[in-house]
Amino acid sequence: MPFSVYALGLAVFAQGTSEFMLSGLLSGIAADLHVSVPAAALLTSAFAVGMVIGAPLMALLGRNWPRRRALLFFLCVFAAVHVVGALTSSYGVLLVTRVVGALANAGFWAVALVTAVALAGPEARARATSVVVGGVTVACVAGVPAGAWLGGQWGWRAAFWAVALVSLPAIAVIAATIPAGRSGAALPSARAELRTLAGPRLLLTLLTSALVQGATFCAFSYFEPIARHITGLGSAWVPALLALFGTGSFIGVTVCGRIIDRRPVAVTAAGLVALTAGWVLFASAAGSAVAVVALVLVQGMLAFGTGTALISHVFRLADGAPTLAGSFATAAFNVGGALGPWLGGLAIGAGSGFRSPLWVSAALMVVALGTAGAAWTRRSAPALRSDVHAYEQGSSDG
Template sequence: MPFAVYALGLAVFAQGTSEFMLSGLISDIAADLHVSIPAAGLLTSAFAVGMVIGAPLMALFSRGRPRRRALLFFLCVFATVHVVGALAPGYGVLLATRVAGALANAGFWAVALVTAVSLAGPEARARATSVVVGGVTLACVAGVPAGAVLGGHLGWRSAFWAVALVSVPAAAVIAATVPEARPESIPASAGAELRALAGPRLLSALLTSALVQGATFCAFSYVEPLATRVTGLGQGWVPVLLALFGLGSFLGVTVSGRLVDARPTAFTATGLVLLATGWAGFALTAGSPAATVVFVLVQGMLAFGTGTALISWVFRLAPGAPTLSGSFATSAFNVGGALGPWLGGLAIDAGFGFRSPLWVSALLMVLALGTGWTALGARRAADRSRGDVPAV
């Protein structure tokens, strides 16, 4: 495996840490910047909104451009906005850096996956993809808890400095190892790809993905006040819970990668049902430390495992958009990332307490069950039209 592929994974690790780390810093940010906890939670939504807008736009922007130059541009912008975020004098500046960082992150993702596959060659395509995507799950396992520990000892701004510093060696290796050559011929025009993505069958799959991630981010964004103010755990438990959620996400991605191809319908439908049941069960038992520990691990596994299966739907339903389908799947993921913290914050502001985001997550999953039923039927119809009906 070319070393450059691991450099791409390291950059994705830094970006994934940035996307998720605020869940362990939310109370400190709110206190330091004199805003409410729901307002601090919107910083996660702001990053997600930037990804929603940036994923398709940056994918279009980077088509045909030299990969090394594009990767370094996006990564340097990402690191710079985190330096600005670490020095932010107020909430407004920090909010702007979250959007700008997300746009750079979206651009990097638009180039990184295709670069990794190209460098590794067809015989190592899956392995190269797993190295890059693995940076996200590694961020959940190690980066986010480390950010919470660092923030707890040195203040939340230190976590932003750390993300910027981790980006530096990744940029250096990318500059040294990724070829400057332009990408190979693109199989379809941008207009043709966009038309392929406009089909109604794709909408239900994208909407289901957004709802699943909305439920995930709604609960995950407020896990720190939930643990300390509802469950009764000390602040020292927050990094542990974040690490457990990350471990669950890693297990979910690993398991789904091995099972989805064999039984996609059964795996995805089961995941949707278990997620809906799990968020409701978590809400009912959030006062128990033991139950909280178990649900954080299990729900992380179910959320990322089911989310991986949903992304595979998008690719399969949009074969005519080989370079842009991934950006639309990313946008759907981050629509949920923006919607979830906002809805959870509304529930808290309405006086329903820090347990209420879990109930909102359960409600979002009920909606996802409805759209998922439609999406599953659409996928099976598409498979039958090609004479390729998957196992249930």
């Protein structure tokens, strides 16, 4: 695996830390900027919306740029807005930096996924994808707890400075190792790429990816109240459970990256079925501490392993969209990340209790199985029609 692919993973680690670290910093931000905690929480929502909207828009903006230029532009903007965020005393300015940072993050993700696949080659497509996605899982394991610790020791601004500083070595390695020129092949037009991305199989795969991420983040967002009010674990267990989920996620993307290129359909199908069964079991056994600890690890493995497999499927189906495929995969990931917690909150608000997000996750996975089955049917239909045609031709010849 080229070293530059790991630099892309380091940059994604910094960006993933930024995306999720505010959950441990909200009270400090609210007190320092004299706003309410819900207003501080809007900073997270603003980042999520910027990621969804920004992925395709930023990919279109930079599609004709050399990949190194695009990666450096987006990553430098991302680092710069964190410096501004660390210095500002204005809530409005901080909110703008979160939106701009999300746009830059989305643009970087879109280009980084395409670049990693191109550098690794078709035979290591999924492994390269797993390295980039693995940056997010390492952020969950180490970056987010470290950001919360920095915020507790030196204030929330220290976490913003840390994100900017971690971005610097990635900037240096990308500048030194990513080829400066454009790829040798002529790019299709933006309209042709969009036509490719509008194909039914690809749309169904993107929808499946969004549903899987929705199920993942629906449950993940409510681990704290589930652990405390359903399982009966103390608040001291919550960081350990989150770190355990992140550890499972890292294992999942690593293992999947090594096997998915050999058996893509079988591994993805097995992952979807196991993930669905896992959320059902989690919802049923949420009162057992032993079951919860085990399932947090296992579901982290399955969720991010299956998510990585689906992203690699997007690239396999979107050969005709070399610059925009990554942006659509990124948008689908973040649509799920925004949809899942919202649906889980609706279930809790309806009086269904803190266990209900786990059942919502299971329901989302049932729908994901349906969309994945529909995509597989479309994959099989042309081959079936070809076999029928050959059989009829042979009969007429006979």
